[in-house]
Amino acid sequence: MGCASCSTVKGEDGQAAGCKNNGGCSTGGCNKMNVFDWLSNMDAPIESTYDILEVRFKNGRKEFFRNVDGLQLTTGDAVVVDVPNGHHIGHVSLQGELVRLQMKKRGVKDNNEVKKIYRIASQRDLDKYRDVKKREMPTLYRTRQIIDDLKLEMKLTDVEFQADNTKATFYYSAEERVDFRELIKLLASEFKIRVEMRQISLRQEAGRLGGIGSCGRELCCSTWLGDFKSVSTQAARYQNLSLNPSKLSGQCGRLKCCLNYELDTYMEALKDIPQVQKPLETERGRAKLQKTDIFRKIMWFGYDDENTWYPLEVERVNEILEMNRNGKKPVTLAEDTVEEPIDDGGLNSDLVAMDRKFNKGKKRKSKNKRNKKRNFSNKNATNKGTSNKNNPNKGTSNKDSGNVKKHNKNKNRGKRPNNQQKKS
Known part of the structure; x- marks a missing residue:
């Protein structure tokens, strides 16, 4: 299969020449929206093959056509089809029984409305179509100028010319309804063709333009995704993702389509996780839900006065919720009651006895030291008293002198003075 910028003509070394852009062709993508026919090498249990083929046009647009004449076609052949x-000229993208499944998936009925394939495109047809495609970019730029002059609230994305150069399809996106009747008249008179305006969504626009996503790969809508399902923020909540629009939005400005890929798995896992509407009540305090690991089935709770999170199994959370419903509170998140330790003379009883023995010895030594200090101080006091007989208060401390005075008072208590005894 060839395009405007690369050809399949073999070089001198026998290798196919091309742009070597690995499928990202600048003219629309040689391998854009390709489908692998996994039934091509299988023998179908039917007498004749399916006569309807899938044909791909510019930017991955695909339609179904009937091979009335029974042409021998392979995937990638350029064919002239009825429109x-x-x-128009397109390339065969799929054939065989897999086409029947694709038609059933898209809701296309196998009736007389299916157009037919005229013939295999000749070199003359391809050359004429290549010349027609050269008009697309100048037409796109000129049409955008006309839209700005008319001040229409619409965004022109792409232009596709028909192979017979009699019709052009203009793809645009707009948030509100646009009256483009005047625009069609100007385009038809300037380009001398029949004009068809086709509105597409922002997701389809991103699929036609292509690009690289935040994952580092090409956009799903431009490589393989054909059906666009609605994506809501509820899908992000189920997967515990932060509701940040800049991280959840794709190139089109809408929520990423990949948010729906694992949603069913998360919904299945969430069936076993309880709904915690209010904090858990414990004797230590109220514990609030901080985080949930859906697949490991672990829930983290934290107290208001702490920064520590405590992981709990789902079974334990259900137990605490049941206790709170019955008006009971566990002691902590991990334990229901506190068990008092029982000293039954176990393995460490000998060590406890040795500790007590050594502690008693230390107490006795400390008492002996105190007694020795007291005796030593009393001896010093008596020695000083005998050396100073003439002046008993001399050389003694204030405390000792006070003790001596108290002793004399007690000794003379109850005795009368000498004068009173003589008078008597």
Whole structure:
């Protein structure tokens, strides 16, 4: 399969020439929205093959056509197909029984409305189509100028010319309804063609333009995703993702389509996790839910006066919730009651006895030291008293002198003076 910028003509060394852009062709993508036919090498249990083929056009747009004449076609062949009021050139992207499944998936009925394939495109048809495609970019720029002059609230994304150069399809996106009747008249008179305006969504626009996502790979909508399902912020909540619009939005400005990929798995895992509407009541305090690991089935709780989080199994959380419903409170998040330790003379009883023995010895030594200090101080006091007989208060401390005075008072208590005894 060839395009405007690369060809399949073999070089001198026998290798195919091309742009070597690994599928990211600048003219729309040689391998854009390709499908692997996993039934191509299998023998179908039917007498004849399915006569409808899938044909791909610019930017991955695909339609179904019937091979009325029984042409021998392979994937990638350029064919001339029947379109309203003319013919167009596309490339075969899928054939066989897998086409029947794709038609059933997209809701396309196998009836007389399916257009037919005229013939395999010749070199003359390809050259003419290549010349027609050269008009697309100048037409796109000029149409945007006309839209600005008319001040229309619409964004023109792409232009696709039909192979017979009689019709052009203009793809645009707009938030509100646009009256483009005047625009169609100007375009038809300037380009001398029939004009068809087709509105597309922002997701389809991103799929046609292509790009690289935050994951580092090409956008899913431009490589393989054909059906766009609605994505809500509820999908992010179920997966415990932060509701940050800059992280959840894709290139199109809408929520990423990949948010729905693992949603069913998360919904299945959330069935076993209880709904904690209010904090858990314990004797230590109220514990609030901080984080939930859905697949490991672990829930983290934390107290208001602490920064520590305590991991609990789902079974334990259910037990605490049941106790709170019955008006009971566990002691902590991990324990229901506190068990008092019982000293039953176990393995460490001999060590406890040795500790007591050594503690008693230390107490006795400290008492002996105190007694020795007291005796030593009393001896010093008596020695000083005998050396100073003439002046008993001399050389003694204030405390000792006070003790001596008290002793004399007690000794003379109850005795009368000498004068009173003589008078008597």
